Amino acid sequence: MQKYDKIVKNAVGRMVPTIINGEEQIPFMGVGKYKPTGRKFGPRIASCADYPEDGNKVVPNLKEALIKAGLRDGMTISTHHHFRNGDLIANQIFDIAHELGVKNLRWFPSASFPCHEHLIPYLEDGTINRIEGSMNGALGRFCSQGKMAGLGVLRSHGGRYQAVQDGEVQIDIAVIAAPTADPFGNANGVNGTAACGLLGFALADSQYADKVIVVTDNLVPFPAIPWQIQGNYVDYVVKVDQVGIAEKIISGTTKITKSPDRLLIAELTAQFCEATGLIHDGFSYQAGAGGTALSIGNYFGDILKKNNWKARFIRAGSNKYPVEMLEEGLVEYMLDGQTFDLDGVRSMRENPNHVWTSPFTSYNYHGKGNFASLVDVVVLGATEVDVNFNANVVSHSDGYLLHGIGGWQNTLFGKTTILPVPLFRDRIPVIRDEVTTLCAPGEMIDVIVTERGIAINPLREDLIEKVKGSGLPVKTIGQLKDEAEEICGIPDKPNLSDEIVAVIKWVDGTVIDSVYKVIE
Amino acid sequence: MKTKAFAGNKGPGIKSDCYVEMEITASGGLDIDLKSRVKAIYGNQIIQLVHKIFSYFDIKNAHVSIEDSGALDLVLAARIEAAIRKLMETDKEFLLPQLEENMSGTAKDQFRFSRLYLPGNSPKLMINAGIHHPYGLILDLEDAVAPDKKFEARFLVRNALRNLHFYGAERMVRINQGERGLDDLDFVIPHHANMILIPKCESAGDVAAVDEKIEVLRQTHGIKHPVWLMPIIESTKGVMKAYEIASSGLNVAAMAIGLEDYTADLGTRRTNEGGESFFARSMVVNAARAAGIQPIDSVFSDVSDMEALAENVKRSKALGFDGMGCIHPRQINVIHENFAPELAEIEKAKKIYLAFKEAEKKGLGVVSLGSKMIDPPVVKRAVTTIELAINTGKLSKDWMKN
Numbered sequence: 026m027q028k029y030d031k032i033v034k035n036a037v038g039r040m041v042p043t044i045i046n047g048e049e050q051i052p053f054m055g056v057g058k059y060k061p062t063g064r065k066f067g068p069r070i071a072s073c074a075d076y077p078e079d080g081n082k083v084v085p086n087l088k089e090a091l092i093k094a095g096l097r098d099g100m101t102i103s104t105h106h107h108f109r110n111g112d113l114i115a116n117q118i119f120d121i122a123h124e125l126g127v128k129n130l131r132w133f134p135s136a137s138f139p140c141h142e143h144l145i146p147y148l149e150d151g152t153i154n155r156i157e158g159s160m161n162g163a164l165g166r167f168c169s170q171g172k173m174a175g176l177g178v179l180r181s182h183g184g185r186y187q188a189v190q191d192g193e194v195q196i197d198i199a200v201i202a203a204p205t206a207d208p209f210g211n212a213n214g215v216n217g218t219a220a221c222g223l224l225g226f227a228l229a230d231s232q233y234a235d236k237v238i239v240v241t242d243n244l245v246p247f248p249a250i251p252w253q254i255q256g257n258y259v260d261y262v263v264k265v266d267q268v269g270i271a272e273k274i275i276s277g278t279t280k281i282t283k284s285p286d287r288l289l290i291a292e293l294t295a296q297f298c299e300a301t302g303l304i305h306d307g308f309s310y311q312a313g314a315g316g317t318a319l320s321i322g323n324y325f326g327d328i329l330k331k332n333n334w335k336a337r338f339i340r341a342g343s344n345k346y347p348v349e350m351l352e353e354g355l356v357e358y359m360l361d362g363q364t365f366d367l368d369g370v371r372s373m374r375e376n377p378n379h380v381w382t383s384p385f386t387s388y389n390y391h392g393k394g395n396f397a398s399l400v401d402v403v404v405l406g407a408t409e410v411d412v413n414f415n416a417n418v419v420s421h422s423d424g425y426l427l428h429g430i431g432g433w434q435n436t437l438f439g440k441t442t443i444l445p446v447p448l449f450r451d452r453i454p455v456i457r458d459e460v461t462t463l464c465a466p467g468e469m470i471d472v473i474v475t476e477r478g479i480a481i482n483p484l485r486e487d488l489i490e491k492v493k494g495s496g497l498p499v500k501t502i503g504q505l506k507d508e509a510e511e512i513c514g515i516p517d518k519p520n521l522s523d524e525i526v527a528v529i530k531w532v533d534g535t536v537i538d539s540v541y542k543v544i545e
Numbered sequence: 546m547k548t549k550a551f552a553g554n555k556g557p558g559i560k561s562d563c564y565v566e567m568e569i570t571a572s573g574g575l576d577i578d579l580k581s582r583v584k585a586i587y588g589n590q591i592i593q594l595v596h597k598i599f600s601y602f603d604i605k606n607a608h609v610s611i612e613d614s615g616a617l618d619l620v621l622a623a624r625i626e627a628a629i630r631k632l633m634e635t636d637k638e639f640l641l642p643q644l645e646e647n648m649s650g651t652a653k654d655q656f657r658f659s660r661l662y663l664p665g666n667s668p669k670l671m672i673n674a675g676i677h678h679p680y681g682l683i684l685d686l687e688d689a690v691a692p693d694k695k696f697e698a699r700f701l702v703r704n705a706l707r708n709l710h711f712y713g714a715e716r717m718v719r720i721n722q723g724e725r726g727l728d729d730l731d732f733v734i735p736h737h738a739n740m741i742l743i744p745k746c747e748s749a750g751d752v753a754a755v756d757e758k759i760e761v762l763r764q765t766h767g768i769k770h771p772v773w774l775m776p777i778i779e780s781t782k783g784v785m786k787a788y789e790i791a792s793s794g795l796n797v798a799a800m801a802i803g804l805e806d807y808t809a810d811l812g813t814r815r816t817n818e819g820g821e822s823f824f825a826r827s828m829v830v831n832a833a834r835a836a837g838i839q840p841i842d843s844v845f846s847d848v849s850d851m852e853a854l855a856e857n858v859k860r861s862k863a864l865g866f867d868g869m870g871c872i873h874p875r876q877i878n879v880i881h882e883n884f885a886p887e888l889a890e891i892e893k894a895k896k897i898y899l900a901f902k903e904a905e906k907k908g909l910g911v912v913s914l915g916s917k918m919i920d921p922p923v924v925k926r927a928v929t930t931i932e933l934a935i936n937t938g939k940l941s942k943d944w945m946k947n
Contacts, residue, residue: 285874423585451615516586
């Protein structure tokens, strides 16, 4: 099977294949332009007659579960990443597949982490054909070097739900690692030693996979409450000694940045939001768990307090800091997609206003709306932004794949998207003539805040008008680019071959860009 | 003759710097081994720069290995030149074209509320220092540089003076004590430093030696603008000679106190409240005022305690100081905020200032506000307060129009 074929130029001028790993694909047509037809994917109808009447679906071990689930060559195996770098299960699945001599698997994780470097030998020996999900660290390097047998496919969290729902990716076996489960397969992430808060990334997998295996180290009698994953979707339950490494699941060290430069960027971002009236009573925002984003949240909190305002909701990435705001009453609801520390887990367990969400409610573009577009202010990162505001979040300027898309593309649909980024990182300019990999068209990105100035997308005439007289250092994006190049020098283009090693999907399943092999 | 040398820094935590190791060889041309985080997009430019520097120094055969962690050209050039000059005696200097904006002069009495110390051998801390907008940036060749790094730091400081963006901050250098300090001047005066900080000053002679050397360098290099001096008093002897030092020359624009060394010399410990240094601080303030220059306070060393810093600044302002040093960019705003006049103070100053202008317009020799006469020193203070308020962003430049 050819990795890819039939390359065309898409609506953002990028060359993308229309046949990927043997299947036809649609090139990106523009935001909101591709209108799908037809019906969602229909999973196989099951019958209670085939499942134990006492509800006990426990099998002795993962290997047996995988064999019972019919593990064989060419299958698609999915996992979730709520355990982040503390995941122990994905590696075990492929150890077993390798032991059984199964080949040519497609791994479909919601994200991969450095701990999954363990899988490189299986990518080399043909146990795994390709990864469709994020590729970070060593896996990103492996893919960028053109060593993966199949073509990599990167999707956003919402795009992953969409791909499963639409039948674009059909999961044969979903393995859901769960901090707590009962023998029927109900599972949650709020209890147990491996508590990770929620299991939203595994929702689509439970709903649409042909076979579903829940793996836990905290097996409780029915019912496991809350049942974030419902046992009615589950085929087998496996009890293991340890499902994840707790201290790597929860970093416990999520901290506000101490870097004066990042604090300055955060301060400028908050000042911009205040000056342009983006913050108001009842507003909503989304900010990540990185040091800069956390301090922006802190500054937002100060502005809310000063004016005696409340935010209606935060879309989080929860951790100690937004939890404090929720508990202080500065925020009414927290709509959480991923918890980052024990305060986040505790709050989700105890506070009914701390709500667990899934990529279905928050991000799925092929739904009847999603709440990402209701968020007032979205604060995100990027590795590169170009002079047309197109942005890159997956590859570095040397061409290597180093980050997943995560929810990044999905959250761009918020009302105002701000990228607080340094103008350059260790000499590498962030603002470029052209991004190495285009993950979002410029029309989706409204404001770039750097330590040396703020650039507003010319499409946002309203913000350009409102910022006038604020005294904030507003510049054009071209000026920022020139300033970076004046300090760092004009960067050369990285040495990339014309061989494609992965593609980037837009939120609607169309192909927005290709990732090329790096020549070392 | 030595044939091997190195300069710069490498290892975990090192950023925006590079480590250069070189060996002059008998033949084989220039052999460059470059390891760099930015090789994919700047590798060719780095190699070109290395060639340019080596050909400038006329070295045809050498083995050069560079471990680069994202150093800018000004840093790469400083490190490479330092390594070369450890091996050869020469007066030649490899200089990148100086930024136009870095050739400006400053005024003797301009505001100096905050001055941020930057270790002279740490490029990582230099690159973004100016964006925090201190009134002055000090490239420190003295205490912040380890003895074995003093030599290479001079090249970095020189290149920074020429090519680093200061974003409007006054370009200051703290030189070493004594002879070494005088030698430091060769690396800073020709490159348009605005102000020289003289550490551990104990007599008018200490200042004069620096002043004389600067004058010679200014003449030789055709430096048009003045180079101001800020002696730092850091000993009991210095305190007792404060007025002599403050009034030792026309180029002395400010005098600072350094409390870490002073309290050690006094045989006591520094406290946040600062009772032990009350006398010394008062001496420095009085001596500076008597000499018509700016009294500047010591740095506050607990960078994590912003409340204690704010208290310290308020005490400093109350004692009569015009500014203080900082060792972390986050201290800058706290210093500005607390040196800035309070709102009530500004309102009062505005009224006095307007009354003064009114009197001036009418050609009256006496300023009065309501039924009260205003003395000239009060008017003078009001004018200073207004200037301060404008400078610290507390008052719009166009306040008279509103």
